[in-house]
Amino acid sequence: MKTNDVILQTTSKVVFFIIILFAIHLFFAGHYHPGGGFVGGLMTSGALVLLLLAFDIKTVAKGFPIDYKILIGIGLLFAIGTAAGALVFNVPFFTHVFGDVYLPIFGETSLHTAMLFDLGVYLVVIGVTMTIIQTIGESE
Amino acid sequence: MINLLVLPLLIPLVTAALLIFLPKSIRVQRAVSVVSAIGTLAASIVLLLTVKDNGIQTVNVGSWDAPFGITLVSDTLSALLVTTSSLITLSVILYSFRSIGEARERFYYYPIVQFLLVGVNGAFTTGDIFNLFVFFEVMLMASYVLIVIGGTKIQLRESIKYILVNVISSALFVIAVAMLYSVVGSLNMADISQRIAQIGSLPILTVIAVLFLIVFGLKGAIFPLYFWLPGSYYAPPVPVLALFGSLLTKVGVYSILRSYSLFFYHDQAFTHELLGILAIITIIVGCIGAIAYWDVKKIIIYNIIIAVGVLTFGISVATEESYMGTVFYTIHDMIVKAALFLLIGVMIKITGTNDLRKMGGLMKKYPLLGWTFLVAAFALAGIPPLSGFVGKLLIVRGGLAEGAYVGSLIVLLSSLVVLYSVIKIFMNGFWKAPKDYPGEENQPVLSLWAPGALLVLASILYGVGAEVMYPIISQATDALVHPAIYIDAVLKE
Amino acid sequence: MSLLHLAIFSPFLMAIFVPFLYKGLKSIHTGWFVLALPILLFTYFIGFLPITRNNGTVEKSFDWIPSLGIHFTAYVDGLGLLFALLITGIGALVVLYSIFYLSKEKESLHNFYVYLLLFMGAMLGVVLSDNLITLYMFWELTSISSFLLIAYWYDRERSRYGALKSMLLTVFGGLSMLGGILLLSIMGDTFSIRELISQAGELNQHPLFLFALILILLGAFTKSAQFPFYIWLPDAMEAPTPVSAYLHSATMVKAGIYLVARLSPIFAFSSYWFWIVGAIGIFTMFWGSFNAVKQTDLKGILAFSTVSQLGLIMSLLGVGAAALHFDTLNDNIYIAAVIAAVFHLINHATFKGSLFMVVGIVDHETGTRDIRKLGGLLSFMPVTFTIAVIGAFSMAGLPPFNGFLSKEMFFTGMIQLVNLDLFNLETWGMLFPILAWIGSIFTFIYSMMFVFKTFSGKYQPEKLDKKPHEAPVGMLISPIILAFLVVLFGLFPNLLSYSLIQPAAAAIVPSLVGPGELLDVHISHWHGFNPELWMTIGVIAVGTLMYLTLSKWIKLYALFPGKVTLNALYDTSLYAAERGSYTLTKAYMNGFIRTYLVYIFAFFIGILGFTMWTRQALTIDTSNLAPIGVYEIVLVVIITAGIFTILFAKSRLTSIIALGAVGYTVSLFFVIFRAPDLALTQLVIETVSVALFLLCFYHLPKLNRHEERMGFKLGNLIISLGVGAVISLMAISAHSNKMFESIASFYVENTYKEAAGKNMVNVILVDFRGFDTLFEISVLAIAGLGIFGLIKLRLAKKGEEADEN
Numbered sequence A: 001m002k003t004n005d006v007i008l009q010t011t012s013k014v015v016f017f018i019i020i021l022f023a024i025h026l027f028f029a030g031h032y033h034p035g036g037g038f039v040g041g042l043m044t045s046g047a048l049v050l051l052l053l054a055f056d057i058k059t060v061a062k063g064f065p066i067d068y069k070i071l072i073g074i075g076l077l078f079a080i081g082t083a084a085g086a087l088v089f090n091v092p093f094f095t096h097v098f099g100d101v102y103l104p105i106f107g108e109t110s111l112h113t114a115m116l117f118d119l120g121v122y123l124v125v126i127g128v129t130m131t132i133i134q135t136i137g138e139s140e
Numbered sequence B: 001m002i003n004l005l006v007l008p009l010l011i012p013l014v015t016a017a018l019l020i021f022l023p024k025s026i027r028v029q030r031a032v033s034v035v036s037a038i039g040t041l042a043a044s045i046v047l048l049l050t051v052k053d054n055g056i057q058t059v060n061v062g063s064w065d066a067p068f069g070i071t072l073v074s075d076t077l078s079a080l081l082v083t084t085s086s087l088i089t090l091s092v093i094l095y096s097f098r099s100i101g102e103a104r105e106r107f108y109y110y111p112i113v114q115f116l117l118v119g120v121n122g123a124f125t126t127g128d129i130f131n132l133f134v135f136f137e138v139m140l141m142a143s144y145v146l147i148v149i150g151g152t153k154i155q156l157r158e159s160i161k162y163i164l165v166n167v168i169s170s171a172l173f174v175i176a177v178a179m180l181y182s183v184v185g186s187l188n189m190a191d192i193s194q195r196i197a198q199i200g201s202l203p204i205l206t207v208i209a210v211l212f213l214i215v216f217g218l219k220g221a222i223f224p225l226y227f228w229l230p231g232s233y234y235a236p237p238v239p240v241l242a243l244f245g246s247l248l249t250k251v252g253v254y255s256i257l258r259s260y261s262l263f264f265y266h267d268q269a270f271t272h273e274l275l276g277i278l279a280i281i282t283i284i285v286g287c288i289g290a291i292a293y294w295d296v297k298k299i300i301i302y303n304i305i306i307a308v309g310v311l312t313f314g315i316s317v318a319t320e321e322s323y324m325g326t327v328f329y330t331i332h333d334m335i336v337k338a339a340l341f342l343l344i345g346v347m348i349k350i351t352g353t354n355d356l357r358k359m360g361g362l363m364k365k366y367p368l369l370g371w372t373f374l375v376a377a378f379a380l381a382g383i384p385p386l387s388g389f390v391g392k393l394l395i396v397r398g399g400l401a402e403g404a405y406v407g408s409l410i411v412l413l414s415s416l417v418v419l420y421s422v423i424k425i426f427m428n429g430f431w432k433a434p435k436d437y438p439g440e441e442n443q444p445v446l447s448l449w450a451p452g453a454l455l456v457l458a459s460i461l462y463g464v465g466a467e468v469m470y471p472i473i474s475q476a477t478d479a480l481v482h483p484a485i486y487i488d489a490v491l492k493e
Numbered sequence C: 001m002s003l004l005h006l007a008i009f010s011p012f013l014m015a016i017f018v019p020f021l022y023k024g025l026k027s028i029h030t031g032w033f034v035l036a037l038p039i040l041l042f043t044y045f046i047g048f049l050p051i052t053r054n055n056g057t058v059e060k061s062f063d064w065i066p067s068l069g070i071h072f073t074a075y076v077d078g079l080g081l082l083f084a085l086l087i088t089g090i091g092a093l094v095v096l097y098s099i100f101y102l103s104k105e106k107e108s109l110h111n112f113y114v115y116l117l118l119f120m121g122a123m124l125g126v127v128l129s130d131n132l133i134t135l136y137m138f139w140e141l142t143s144i145s146s147f148l149l150i151a152y153w154y155d156r157e158r159s160r161y162g163a164l165k166s167m168l169l170t171v172f173g174g175l176s177m178l179g180g181i182l183l184l185s186i187m188g189d190t191f192s193i194r195e196l197i198s199q200a201g202e203l204n205q206h207p208l209f210l211f212a213l214i215l216i217l218l219g220a221f222t223k224s225a226q227f228p229f230y231i232w233l234p235d236a237m238e239a240p241t242p243v244s245a246y247l248h249s250a251t252m253v254k255a256g257i258y259l260v261a262r263l264s265p266i267f268a269f270s271s272y273w274f275w276i277v278g279a280i281g282i283f284t285m286f287w288g289s290f291n292a293v294k295q296t297d298l299k300g301i302l303a304f305s306t307v308s309q310l311g312l313i314m315s316l317l318g319v320g321a322a323a324l325h326f327d328t329l330n331d332n333i334y335i336a337a338v339i340a341a342v343f344h345l346i347n348h349a350t351f352k353g354s355l356f357m358v359v360g361i362v363d364h365e366t367g368t369r370d371i372r373k374l375g376g377l378l379s380f381m382p383v384t385f386t387i388a389v390i391g392a393f394s395m396a397g398l399p400p401f402n403g404f405l406s407k408e409m410f411f412t413g414m415i416q417l418v419n420l421d422l423f424n425l426e427t428w429g430m431l432f433p434i435l436a437w438i439g440s441i442f443t444f445i446y447s448m449m450f451v452f453k454t455f456s457g458k459y460q461p462e463k464l465d466k467k468p469h470e471a472p473v474g475m476l477i478s479p480i481i482l483a484f485l486v487v488l489f490g491l492f493p494n495l496l497s498y499s500l501i502q503p504a505a506a507a508i509v510p511s512l513v514g515p516g517e518l519l520d521v522h523i524s525h526w527h528g529f530n531p532e533l534w535m536t537i538g539v540i541a542v543g544t545l546m547y548l549t550l551s552k553w554i555k556l557y558a559l560f561p562g563k564v565t566l567n568a569l570y571d572t573s574l575y576a577a578e579r580g581s582y583t584l585t586k587a588y589m590n591g592f593i594r595t596y597l598v599y600i601f602a603f604f605i606g607i608l609g610f611t612m613w614t615r616q617a618l619t620i621d622t623s624n625l626a627p628i629g630v631y632e633i634v635l636v637v638i639i640t641a642g643i644f645t646i647l648f649a650k651s652r653l654t655s656i657i658a659l660g661a662v663g664y665t666v667s668l669f670f671v672i673f674r675a676p677d678l679a680l681t682q683l684v685i686e687t688v689s690v691a692l693f694l695l696c697f698y699h700l701p702k703l704n705r706h707e708e709r710m711g712f713k714l715g716n717l718i719i720s721l722g723v724g725a726v727i728s729l730m731a732i733s734a735h736s737n738k739m740f741e742s743i744a745s746f747y748v749e750n751t752y753k754e755a756a757g758k759n760m761v762n763v764i765l766v767d768f769r770g771f772d773t774l775f776e777i778s779v780l781a782i783a784g785l786g787i788f789g790l791i792k793l794r795l796a797k798k799g800e801e802a803d804e805n
Helices: A006-029 A037-054 A057-063 A068-089 A113-138 B004-019 B026-054 B076-097 B102-106 B109-125 B129-148 B153-184 B189-199 B203-220 B228-234 B238-262 B268-292 B296-317 B320-351 B367-381 B388-401 B405-429 B445-464 B466-481 B483-491 C003-024 C030-046 C049-053 C078-101 C109-128 C132-150 C157-188 C193-198 C200-205 C209-223 C232-238 C241-250 C252-267 C271-292 C298-325 C335-366 C382-396 C402-419 C431-455 C473-491 C494-508 C531-548 C550-559 C566-588 C593-615 C630-648 C652-672 C676-697 C710-736 C744-753 C760-768 C770-792
Strands: A098-103 A107-112 B057-060 B071-074 C058-065 C070-076
Touching: A006 A037, A006 A113, A037 A057, A037 A113, A037 C676, A057 A113, A068 A113, A068 B004, A068 C770, A107 A113, A113 C676, A113 C760, A113 C770, B004 B026, B004 B057, B004 B071, B004 B076, B004 B109, B004 C770, B026 B057, B026 B076, B026 B102, B026 B109, B026 B466, B071 B076, B071 B109, B071 B189, B071 B483, B076 B109, B076 B238, B076 B320, B076 B445, B076 B466, B102 B109, B109 B129, B109 B238, B109 C770, B129 B153, B129 B238, B129 C770, B153 B189, B153 B203, B153 B228, B153 C593, B153 C710, B189 B238, B189 B483, B203 B238, B203 B268, B203 C593, B203 C710, B228 B238, B228 B296, B238 B268, B238 B296, B238 B320, B238 B466, B238 B483, B268 B296, B268 B405, B268 C566, B268 C593, B296 B320, B296 B388, B296 B405, B320 B367, B320 B388, B320 B405, B320 B445, B320 B466, B367 B388, B367 B405, B367 B445, B388 B405, B388 B445, B388 C157, B405 C157, B445 B466, B466 B483, B466 C058, C003 C030, C003 C058, C003 C070, C003 C109, C030 C078, C030 C109, C049 C078, C049 C494, C070 C078, C070 C109, C070 C132, C078 C109, C078 C241, C078 C252, C078 C335, C078 C473, C078 C494, C109 C132, C109 C241, C109 C252, C132 C157, C132 C193, C132 C209, C132 C232, C132 C241, C132 C252, C157 C193, C157 C200, C157 C209, C157 C232, C157 C252, C193 C200, C193 C252, C200 C209, C200 C252, C209 C252, C209 C271, C232 C241, C232 C298, C241 C252, C241 C298, C241 C335, C252 C271, C252 C298, C252 C335, C252 C494, C271 C298, C271 C431, C298 C335, C298 C402, C298 C431, C335 C382, C335 C402, C335 C473, C335 C494, C382 C402, C382 C431, C382 C473, C402 C431, C402 C473, C402 C531, C431 C531, C473 C494, C531 C550, C593 C710, C630 C652, C652 C676, C676 C760, C744 C760, C760 C770
Parallel strands: none
Antiparallel strands: A098 A107, B057 B071, C058 C070
């Protein structure tokens, strides 16, 4: 679809970043507050869809030269990897570990392997949504 | 290795994820697929032997104790089915090399097949009713893709029906799980069984049991829920059809078997009687369909329905003998159905048609194919000593012993119809005067034949070596007859 | 595994090598290699004679599936050995004959001999198995090898037809028999024939006994071509003649006889057994011979003759059953019937075998088997003629051949039946000797036709493809041997009586033979002018008269309408089954998903409603419910309005917007129920999916509301209301039946304590039930890839067919 609405386009650029930031916040908040990889991923895709609506697919593809199908693969591997890590330690599949770790900039931080898994979810959701939207959008 | 039972679903899952990165390198895809399928098969065989020697294997995923987390449970039945599915997937992958076509291969055919195996193996392995739903979804989504990939007209037309029916059945599945959860407050199947046993028969549970029967029956294609099957299965290419025909309906049958033996056994007079009646009608309509057509694919597709009827009849009788027969027969049917689909696939490749009336005389040029097909055909009909015999024998004997005379005789005589339908393929395809078919020289007949032949060989060994299988199958049956074995293994009490 | 097992399996082993011998040694006829085996086996089995002579037995067992009570128990007694000798003896002669009958240049000999060996092994297995399951296995294997042999020339339509027919009928019988076997095993808890025999008394009292009896007899009758199942046998004549001689007259068709004989000790106490076996047998005997006369194909005559002779033996076994029924009689005359059955079995194998070989020779040397074209061959083929005379006269029951003796004994059996004061025989029993006599007259007629239509009369060279001449010596050896036996057994029947007949008969009526005793089986030629002899004289007199006037009354056969024969019944029912199935299947499988959904949902409503009704499952418990607030009501109204909008929307855009509205309202529900995670997710999902819909919007055709018939719409309305009602009632009942504390409290307690999270929903998603999530994202991944493939890959129409597979 071809649109050429300057106002829409400018607004979209701004809103896009707001949504992305919100999405990332949602993702990180997940373990303690409403949010998580799934919603975060969807929200991110929502932002991208907004751009798609404002611009055309080619422009967006130029801006984000990502093969979203690869993103699906990466996300899946992340999620599986987190779950399968348990195999190395011979504890039941999917056993998470967590603990407080001292990191240089962040200070005392609570880390949880569930976060890695959620990252996988996040990536897969973006990958899938965008693959679908892009494919359908392109096939005009 | 406490996670051994995860491997048969983890290996294909990882493979699928990896293959997403390599859509263009077909050779690598093939190599990875085969290696992974062999790995899955090996892992499942190790698992089967472990279960045989050390009893039921369980893993509480995420270290959350049952019944709170998800528990994977590999009893002998599940390990057997997982092994069989892995074997079949391996053969189908091998067959696909020379038949599925590069276009489909580039569009994620192999990863989707691996995903399908994940779903199937997962459904056989999980001990959690909601997780079963999830694996159903994996399997179904993969099957949606496999049925539609290629985008030919018939595929598009039939896939929409297939998807619609299955989406409905998935919705019903969730509803059924929710209702069951409302009553018993648990999702772990062993826990459900234990809780139901405490209250015994409760009217609403009977209704929920019937709802589950509808849900699983839609997948397993029992009467009157099978209407979508013949058309939908007809659409995809033969290797996909082989996977569907041998695996998907069996997941439905397995789910009926599992739920009706593990926890829905308190109102057998109603639930199992109903199942028995539906099973018998399923056999009859399957038989009617199997003799109606001259299309090789259609004939074998209707044979799927007959087998589903036979199996569910075995479940409905619900004695040790009939369960044993059901287990024996399930494994047999999976192997032989896959083999038959692959073999008729070769016939179609050679002749370029599905229509028996246009075929003929293949015996002269392809005797090996002909004999392999004939053996598979006899195995399907349950001619001893081939693989279908023992299972059918036990199902019928179990049925007769329980006084289910009509059903048992129908099961017996259905063999005749099965035999007729497949012999029709043999007589019209392989006999008659030889013909020339355009393009037959270019078909890699031997490499297409080999995977089917591998399965036929497996079927022969399975039949003749029934004694070797007996302890395993009898162990699998034990857990069905005595739910306590399963429950104790899961809840460790 | 013993030598005996090896003997049974040796044909299978040999069969493996045959293709290699055929391919490797083209110059030598494969038959010569094969011939060695039956000869060897025959000599091997002869070695058992001294044992069985005194009613001794040999038993060797090895396990197949012992866990299910299935063993390869090889068991040799008089009956089994008699059959084993027939199988190997006739087998050797047939193989020898086939070497000259089948040309090594033109025929696929490897196939032929592989099938033949398969059959030989299977048949040995049938008669030497004590385990009913192994017996059944070999039984089906004989059906299969017969199927393959009949269709040996598989490019001929008639061959395939005959093969299929024989397979369907015999496998049908086999399956019934299996049902009977299973019933027996349920009653007696064993598959071993001898163990079952030892429980015969108890089995007789069992309610399933009659059921088992009928099922087993179905097996025997189909295999032995008894009325009304005989129709496959004439069509089986499409097989090469050596096969007809071997399978379809001497051995395989006698498997049913064997089964009846073998199981007599179990069943014969029942009067049903006597009635069914005897009546079917005698009627088949009559019917077969009656139909043989109208045949014009020599093999057709022999086929019907075989049917008739099998009926004869069967009826004798039926009468013989009386011997067991009256096992208290001192002078048990009915044993004579059993002895006659065994004797005739041997005789039939000899004379029928030689006659088939004669037909083969005639066919081979003249190119036809049609008696309308044949005639006057006597001068060309004197040797063949002699054999034919011996065989046919024996078949007709003329002295001094063996057929005469056994036919006399047959009459004896039938006449004595009349004296039996049981089973209401005083009324119907007379039919037995009458049918026997009439049947014998027709037997006489067709025997004469066989000889004289072929060898005497006018020679018609113009109707023949070749100039006839005497067959090569090799082809004559086998029939000469058989004809010699016909004469030999005719003159010295007692050569057989204590070596073969007595042991076999004793095995059929074991309870009548005490340890160390032997049955009295002395066979004599002359009994004085008794009724039997008069019957034979009558047969000859009337038969000769009728043969001479044949052309006058043969037309009577044409009065039987062709459409009401059993053959027509078979053909039409097969055709109707196929057509009917097709029509029926087409009718309900109409390809419309909406129809299928109607079926499915109708079933859904019906069965769940029925269950709820009969099980009284509807319970409504409102005690534990929160009050319904204003917000909920408002939201429900909005959702309902949205749904109705979708249903009646005229444009797609309206539908999409209404759908979005429903979705957003649902997320508001989550807000009210204080589930922010779900609300958030639902909101985003709605947004993305509405966006997706809008994207697709461009591709979709204009919304086209079918103007359906009112009835169809009404039906849909009822069904959707029904589904909704059933689901709602179930849900309410399920809610009202909360029987247990749910596992949810565990999550509340452990979200922070054990899983180190504060958002329970998220912890469930990534940890407690993260396993589910892992596979749910796999589902997403598959969907993504699938949609990509769906849209990007369109295989061209051309090559679609090829790509289908």
